[in-house]
Amino acid sequence: MGTSVAFVYLLLVLYSLGHFAFGGCAGRCCPGRDMNCLTTDWRMDRVYGTCYCDEGCGVTRDCCFDYFTECPARDCAVTEWSFWSGCAKQCQPSMRVRVRHTERPPSNSGEACPALEQRAGCREYRDRKGKPCGVNSGPAFITSVEFAKGRPKHDRYGNPLRPGFCVEFMLESRTPHCSLQNRPHTHWMRYITEGFRVCVACEPPAMRNNSARCQGDGQDSDKEAVLHWQAVGSPQCSGTWKRIQQGKHCNCPPQHSFVFI
Structure with missing residues (x-):
């Protein structure tokens, strides 16, 4: 009887070791909604079974228990704005633009990237040769x-x-x-x-x-x-x-x- 109990205990230990080694989201973080990004482990709703490690699991509430630990959210990071460009047209109202670039895209449901381009109205008072623009009598x-x-x-x-x-x-x-x-x-x-x-x-x-x-x-x-x-x-x-x-x-x-x- 003692041998049987010891054998069962050994099986439980081996199962636990295998469970922690292969279960959960370690190494399984996936972008978007990926139905293949799954394993078998405890879910965050305390149900044991199939659970997911993709970004969509937070909405569908079927994440593995360690999703937010193993797959922390990372917000988008962008560069500083560039200098404003010159006006698109000479000697008349037009547009200017400035841009910035993505340094790190968002992951694991992090904040999305802000606008990467800004436009504004502008007007040049000299042409490209440096001569003053003529004065109009319009609006x-x-x-x-x-x-x-x-x-x-x-x-x-x-x-x-x-x-x-x-x-x-x-x-x-x-x-x-x-x-x-x-x-x-x-x-x-x-x-x-x-x-x-x-x-x-x-x-x-x-x-x-x-x-x-x-x-x-x-x-x-x-x-x-x-x-x-x-x-x-x-x-x-x-x-x-x-x-x-x-x-x-x-x-x-x-x-x-x-x-x-």
Whole structure:
């Protein structure tokens, strides 16, 4: 009788050793939902049987007991943003772009990679030969006040540029497309609303040094004149406004503050 008990005990020990050596998710972590990524062991719901070691098991709740230990989640890692590219077109509103790259893709249900490309409206004031672009008498081109943070404050010789000024307008109309913008570089257009007072900064390089004004700033227009504007980054977002006054500083809320471009 004692020999039988010892034999059974030995079998249990051998089974346990084999169980821990070959069961669980060690060396079995699989991407996505892989029905072949399985073994026989205790599941996380305390049921013994077939269990999985793929990324989908967390949703289907049939992971092996050690899945999150053996297959820890790793979030996506990306590089820093590159420098902004130049504008796609010369001497007219267009787009610029910057990119970043994936250093480590996500694994085991880690956080997905963020956007790897950003676009923004822009405008060059010199052509590729370095000659100043001509001044047009068309609508005022505007963009988010965030764009102004990257503008130079000094010329190529280190001299401070003109401080510029602010023009206040009353928004008369806008196209429906402004409120439908959902791309990252066009979110600011949602805040362009009829009946609101907006501030638009005229700063270098949008401010022409020889005239100290910006295209479409309305300096030569009658106070009751209806002027046109267009958002840079989405030509379908445009409208009209009336000039109220001009001052040194802009005092509108951030969502109603823009810059000439």
